Amino acid sequence: MSELATLRTLTGMPDVPASLGKSALVMVDLQNTYTRGVMRLDEVEPAIDAAAELLGRAREAGIPVVHIMHDAGEGSPYDVKAEIGQIVDRVAPQGDEPVIVKNYPNSFVATDLDAQLKALGVEDLVLAGFMTHVCINSTARGAFSLGYRPTVVANATATRSLPGVAGEVDSSAIQAAGLAMIGDIFGIVVPDMSAIPD
Template identity: 30%
Template sequence: MDQLTVVGRPEPFVLRPSRAAVVVVDMQNDFVSPGGAVEASGHDVSAVAATVEPIARVLTFARRLGLRVVYLQHGYRPDLSDLGTELSKNRLIHLAARVGQPVSAPDGTEGRVLVHDTWNTRIVDRLAPLAGDLVVRKSRFSGFHDTMLDDQLRQLGVEDLIMTGCTTSICVESTIRDAMFRDYRPLLLTDCVAEPQGRAYHDATVGLVESSFGWTAESVALLDAVVAGS
């Protein structure tokens, strides 16, 4: 099929499957799972955890359509050399979040908060990448900052980005903003993103995307469009 029309806001979104990818932002243990860094800091991760099944359904349909699936994975080198300069905001907020600290992971391994190649930064099992999926590691909120994401998407001919993941107002919004600046067309699936800081932050991002940075829809609208076009 050449294109699908998805009921959304501020108007229907015309999705071109041959030029589309689903982006899964930071659905990793530290942000989603019991025992992860976000829960350990006192935040409720239930809203983020509730997005796992809607995202899984979207990925099933996307793969049937032949859409590319892209995972963003936030984390740092074991020596934290990519954390930022001494007084950078990125360094300060992540040190406050205990980046690099050793923890006993629920799977019995020794983890480290937000360090790559540990339980903490592993994509949750239900959404684990499959062969052929693209996994992009990042050390800042935006998936485009200091990564090869832009180059890889352009090589694949991707222009339409179906956005899912966490957290709505930080890494998802940062990535959407950078996508729009590069002339990608972001579609934010509102039930496939969530915000542990509170619903107000989530709603603010949804409003900003609708007004300035892209389009929004519920995942059922996307799946209905797929069924109608098949």
């Protein structure tokens, strides 16, 4: 059997993340939604801690930070007008950091995220947030399709177990598969922020 290789490797695409100083940090759906109740994610608290450290490093570096919130309307776990839909305090926006509200998994769909990033002149993105298999995956794919170079920080993401045709699929399998799908071609996946150069 041949050794496994990503499409990135096979097509000669870069496999090393850009420096943080040349990137923008996009914090996707780090909302209270995922910290409680039916949508609570496995390993959510360590992921929020990692995202908070990454956010602190980005602020120290003075790079652009964009926050994304998902809104699914009143009464939903994604109600941005209610406390449950708000961004977790530890990673809440500060100063003039923009907040973009989206209605689709891909943060670029029906938002001005692309326009804001183009105005900043950045092509390299660092992504953190929730959920790995939905909005992180969709946003990384969307970024790639628009010509950006996304890097996903694995320990600053999390997901949940899902029902499957053959029974429950454990969150660890969903997490691993979601990250592997991104890393195959759509972006570079690093284990934690220490893998991203200054």
